Amino acid sequence: MTIKEAIFFIVSFHLASDLIGVKMLNCLALLKLGRWIKKPKQLFMAIAIGIVASLPPMIAGAGSGVGARPHENAYEQPGHTSIGRPAAGADITRTIEVNIKETESGYMLFEPDVINIEHGSVVRFVVDNSGSIDHEFFLGSFDEIAKHQQWMQKHPDMEHSEKNSVKIPSAKTATLDWEFSNITNLEFVCLIPGHREAGMFGVIIVHDHFRSRP
Numbered sequence: 001m002t003i004k005e006a007i008f009f010i011v012s013f014h015l016a017s018d019l020i021g022v023k024m025l026n027c028l029a030l031l032k033l034g035r036w037i038k039k040p041k042q043l044f045m046a047i048a049i050g051i052v053a054s055l056p057p058m059i060a061g062a063g064s065g066v067g068a069r070p071h072e073n074a075y076e077q078p079g080h081t082s083i084g085r086p087a088a089g090a091d092i093t094r095t096i097e098v099n100i101k102e103t104e105s106g107y108m109l110f111e112p113d114v115i116n117i118e119h120g121s122v123v124r125f126v127v128d129n130s131g132s133i134d135h136e137f138f139l140g141s142f143d144e145i146a147k148h149q150q151w152m153q154k155h156p157d158m159e160h161s162e163k164n165s166v167k168i169p170s171a172k173t174a175t176l177d178w179e180f181s182n183i184t185n186l187e188f189v190c191l192i193p194g195h196r197e198a199g200m201f202g203v204i205i206v207h208d209h210f211r212s213r214p
Contacts, residue, residue, distance in 0.1 A: 081141035083186045084206075086163040087177035092124045098188075100168065100200075102131035108195050110137075110188065113202035119183050125176045129168040135190045135200065137176060138165040145187050152191045180206045 099111045108131070117123060127137045140148060166176040183206055190200035 081143060081184065081186075082182045083139060083141055083164070083184060084178055084180045084182055087122050087124075087179050090122045090177075090179055092177065093122045094118075095124045095126060098125055098127045098137065100127065100129045100131055100135050100190075102133070106198060108135070108190065108198040108200045110190075110200060110202045115188075115202065115204045117180050117204055117206050119180060119206055119208040122177065122179045125166075125178070126173060127166065127168050127176065128173045129170055132170055134167065134169050134192070135195060136165055136167045136192060137174070138162075138189050138191050139176070139178060139186060139204075140164065140189070141184075141186055145189055145191070148191055149196060152193055180204075183207055 094117070096115060101109045101111060103109070125137065129135050138145070138148070164176075164178070166174045168174040185206065186204050188202050188204060189196050
């Protein structure tokens with residue numbers, strides 16, 4: 001079982017009422033958990049991340065939403081889990097290429113879908129969309145993305161202008177620069193209705209003991 005599957009298996013039981021379409025992913029994770037439990041180090045890591053990500057808002061610091069659009073620039077709002085900040089001209093210390101793929105069986109995927117980032121890194125994400133339809137790349141906390149997904153179900157045609165997201169048209173490449181100034185765990189996702197359910201999500205783990213990779 002992959003770290004990504006284990007994290008989302010744990011988180012989903014706490015956020016099931018907020019997330020749409022994760023039950024299928026939970027079943028897949030449950031089937032694999034028995035084999036993966038033989039690796040205690042990875043298991044403990046996933047449990048720790050899952051517990052932190054799914055703590056109640058009062059403990060984890062994930063607010064209940066701000067105004068009519070709870071997802072808008074939530075990383076700047078008091079009471080929301082901080083995921084860092086826009087790079088705003090800071091020197092880039094690492095470049096990460098992310099590929100978007102659409103499979104013949106209907107899946108939509110980010111590759112890679114688990115990323116380790118050293119605390120304090122200023123990262124440029126280069127997101128390449130080789131698919132036939134438009135996508136987006138959105139950074140957010142687990143709680144905030146759950147709220148954002150609910151909002152998008154009600155407003156499927158909404159365009160995003162947040163600094164923590166970028167749209168990638170078909171056959172195009174886009175970049176997003178982000179400073180990971182907080183030790184945390186977060187999600188990257190495409191929140192166009194139906195895309196996350198088709199597999200377009202991943203996990204970023206920010207810790208001070210990880211080294212940036214070239």
